[in-house]
Amino acid sequence: MKILVLKQEEMEQIITMKEAIEADKEALRVYSEGGADIPLRANLNVPEYEGQSLYMPGYAASSKALGVKIVSVYPNNIEKGITSVPASMVLLDAETGMVNCIMDGTHLTKLRTGAVSGAATDLLAKKDSSVFLLIGTGGQAESQLEAVLCVRPIKKVYVSDISLDRATEFAKNMSGKFGEKYGVEILAIDSPNTVVPEADVITTVTTASSAVFDGNLVKEGGHINAVGSYTPQMQELPETALLKADLVYVDTRDGVLNESGDFLNPIKAGKFDSEKDLTGELGELVAGKVPGRDNDSQISVFETTGSAVLDIVVAQKIYENAVGKVGVEIDI
Ligand SMILES: NC(=O)c1ccc[n+]([C@@H]2O[C@H](COP(=O)([O-])OP(=O)(O)OC[C@H]3O[C@@H](n4cnc5c(N)ncnc54)[C@H](O)[C@@H]3O)[C@@H](O)[C@H]2O)c1
Numbered sequence: 297m298k299i300l301v302l303k304q305e306e307m308e309q310i311i312t313m314k315e316a317i318e319a320d321k322e323a324l325r326v327y328s329e330g331g332a333d334i335p336l337r338a339n340l341n342v343p344e345y346e347g348q349s350l351y352m353p354g355y356a357a358s359s360k361a362l363g364v365k366i367v368s369v370y371p372n373n374i375e376k377g378i379t380s381v382p383a384s385m386v387l388l389d390a391e392t393g394m395v396n397c398i399m400d401g402t403h404l405t406k407l408r409t410g411a412v413s414g415a416a417t418d419l420l421a422k423k424d425s426s427v428f429l430l431i432g433t434g435g436q437a438e439s440q441l442e443a444v445l446c447v448r449p450i451k452k453v454y455v456s457d458i459s460l461d462r463a464t465e466f467a468k469n470m471s472g473k474f475g476e477k478y479g480v481e482i483l484a485i486d487s488p489n490t491v492v493p494e495a496d497v498i499t500t501v502t503t504a505s506s507a508v509f510d511g512n513l514v515k516e517g518g519h520i521n522a523v524g525s526y527t528p529q530m531q532e533l534p535e536t537a538l539l540k541a542d543l544v545y546v547d548t549r550d551g552v553l554n555e556s557g558d559f560l561n562p563i564k565a566g567k568f569d570s571e572k573d574l575t576g577e578l579g580e581l582v583a584g585k586v587p588g589r590d591n592d593s594q595i596s597v598f599e600t601t602g603s604a605v606l607d608i609v610v611a612q613k614i615y616e617n618a619v620g621k622v623g624v625e626i627d628i
Pocket residue numbers: 405409431432433434435436437456457458459462501502503504505506507508523524525526600601602603
């Protein structure tokens with residue numbers, strides 16, 4: 297059995313953000329049309345080492361994508377000088393069931409998560425969007441930034457975080473990496489609310505437990521991607537923004553309506569009706585089954601909690617691009 301092993305640098309060489317965005321659109325379309333088998337995540341506790349190991353399997357026939365992402369949470373690893381959240385993606389050949397590739401799962405998560413916001417922005421933001429506000433400058437922020445820069449003619453990016461130092465450092469690094477490439481100015485700011493009224497696109501990617509900006513200030517025609525809230529206790533999207541949105545989409549109903557405080561809190565308070573007020577899944581929009589933006593004054597919101605379907609379809613694309621070009625092949 298031959299297994300291709302791919303490191304982050306090799307993955308970066310052989311897939312562009314644009315390709316990842318298109319792969320995510322396809323993954324969500326297939327998911328929404330019932331063409332993907334995505335079982336519940338299996339969680340194993342390893343109390344002896346205070347660890348937890350999570351297994352996220354999936355199969356999408358149309359992409360021949362079959363695999364499992366393994367993510368572990370081992371807080372004590374930090375004392376050993378290694379990551380506390382190691383992650384790997386294991387891909388199988390759908391025709392034979394043989395493992396054919398192992399790749400860096402942390403990089404895959406960043407890529408497919410940035411790309412899903414890129415997909416939503418591509419499908420929903422006004423075509424002439426030029427000002428982008430990114431709130432949260434942690435591990436996921438870089439791919440969130442690049443994805444939006446890829447799909448809209450952004451000229452100015454404001455970045456904000458509860459740690460101004462982190463936002464400032466991020467703005468400096470990203471100016472070096474993307475400033476010239478995308479012809480964009482990237483500035484750290486102290487308070488997001490000063491620029492919310494001018495932002496065409498807003499992405500929140502934080503670990504916050506309450507709204508990270510004032511939703512009343514969102515401009516007509518604005519588009520919001522909310523990425524960080526994956527438990528009922530976490531919330532970053534202001535309720536006011538959700539309630540004033542004309543168009544509301546999720547990556548998966550199952551994930552968002554069971555896990556995200558951004559939706560569960562307004563639903564619990566009787567202010568948001570998941571039947572009536574939710575426009576649909578993004579995959580339904582890709583498939584043309586629900587309406588999209590039809591004028592430049594509508595406000596749109598996209599919420600993602602992530603899904604294994606994004607992992608397997610993007611990973612399969614990376615594998616197909618990589619074969620014979622990059623990586624190390626091992627024979628077992
Ligand atoms: N939707 C998905 O598929 C998906 C995938 C991966 C990660 N995530 C989630 O996205 C979130 C961010 O991930 P990360 O790896 O970048 O985390 P991280 O811990 O590296 O960074 C989070 C950043 O948010 C900032 N922050 C926290 N509260 C804030 C607030 N109130 N206002 C402004 N900034 C605030 C922190 O200072 C930090 O810089 C996490 O909740 C993570 O679980 C979602």
